[in-house]
Amino acid sequence: MIVFRNVTVRYDGKVEALSRVNLTIPDGEFVFLVGSTGSGKSTLMKLLYRELLPTEGSVYVGDDDVTQLEAKHIPLLRRRLGVVFQDFRLLPYKNAVENVSYALQVIGAEPRDIHQRALSALGRVGLAHRATSMPGQLSGGEQQRVSIARALVNDPTVLLADEPTGNLDPETSLDVIHLLESINESGTTVIVATHDREIVNLLAKRVVELDSGRVARDAVGGYDRQGDDHFDAPREEEISEPAADEQGAGDATED
Amino acid sequence: MLQRTEFLLGELLTNLRRNGLLTLAAVITVMCSLVVFGLFNLANTNLQNILLEEARKAQISAFLAKDLKAEETDKLEKAIRALPEVRDVAYVSSKEAFERLRKELDSPVLDSLGGEADGRLPAKFSVTPRDSKAIDAVAKQLKGMAGVTDVSYGGQVVRLLNDLLKQVRLAGYVALILLALATCAIISNAIRLTIYARRREIRIMQLVGATDWFIRVPFMLEGLFHGLVGGLLAVVVTFALYRHMAHVAESLLPFLRLVKPETLLWSYTLGLSALGAVIGIGSSLISMRQFLKEA
């Protein structure tokens, strides 16, 4: 379970990237995180893998309040999480399976198992046949799959994807999202930050919308395709804590 | 374990190859610094040796009055022996004094003087102090004794050497500190460049949960490499220079006995490479600390 409790993030003591965010994500859920640029999506993600400490509030991943984590325990937190980015972040001089292996090598995994585990992670993303291809020889979608395999190889309980389809064409994007969906179906909690309305609308998943650092909406269902920033799809099912919702709704009407 | 070591060594080689020229610069800087330090140290060792030799030789000549009777001479000897800071006393007769002088000077002029010179030199006591530092005090006491006309000793030489030794030692330490700082600056800059070149790898390592120590190891190895290789090269250069300088010095000053290079080689190999290793690892930790803090 992931819980944000009254989380506020102020960069440099000024820019308020998140304002009193309350959010609960049960284990095994699939959540889209949406909102216009600068609304705080990446900031929220960074809190989870302790790239960032909130100015106020607590963030729980499982039983741990990650804001209270000692520096030396941060690596252990990150081993329970998989993180995927828009720009893939593969090492260009390593082939697909080496890129995936790298994630195991640097956490001191048993060397004998590394190659096999990396291959099977590539298998999960449907790239077993491209194991020895270099990133430069792979399409954008394939590179993103390799980066997802790298995030998966250590069997994380949570997969965080920050705009994983940002560099991909619509068709490839859909493939990647379906891959994330199938990973979710095998029990991993998946959180996807995205701008891609079409994809969000296509999948009936929980959608958390951020607006200027506040939770503006938290419901199952997609965007309305007419408005750009406005959002008026029906609330089918309230999921998060009532307090968070009230606050989000109140703020949304202010704009 | 073997495979893990292999992985780390692979990372090290990649790092070294990535900034080849800077690796070279770092290694050469370490080498130069340690050569300078090594030469200072050799100078120090030799001066100390010479000083010890001189101090061991340091004797006071107490010249006796010509008309001193045998029993008075015996009494004087007992009195000198009783001084707490005196280790040894030897009587040198006028004849012996002349013989010694003749041997030392090896001059036909003295030979031509023959027996005539006999008796012109006063008899004396050669007094050896327990500690070369006490030489002044002992000389003063001897001068005050009845039957002693004059006192002479090589105190100046010892004092001069002592002062020189202090200066050399001080200069050596100051040089070591300054050079170590300069070396640290250059190595940590080289490693900062490596870190910059490998920031992608470091970011990935951090994201997938590598510990800070694991991330540091390849960079520490790189610093260690700079330090060790620089240190070993420094040993080679230092001893090549020393051998040459010792040769020149000994042919100019035949009485000079310098410490043989062979006897110092191992301790210097150990000392200089250890010093290089410490400087190398220290510098890499400094630059890593900055980076891991920023990240």
Ligand SMILES: Nc1ncnc2c1ncn2[C@@H]1O[C@H](COP(=O)(O)OP(=O)(O)OP(=O)(O)O)[C@@H](O)[C@H]1O
């Ligand atoms: N390191 C930082 N220092 C200062 N301000 C920052 C920093 N990172 C983000 N911000 C600000 O915080 C706010 C939220 O940024 P964030 O990156 O979380 O938005 P986002 O929703 O991910 O945007 P995008 O969709 O463009 O990725 C923005 O106003 C941004 O300018």
Ligand SMILES: [Mg+2]
């Ligand atoms: Mg973002």
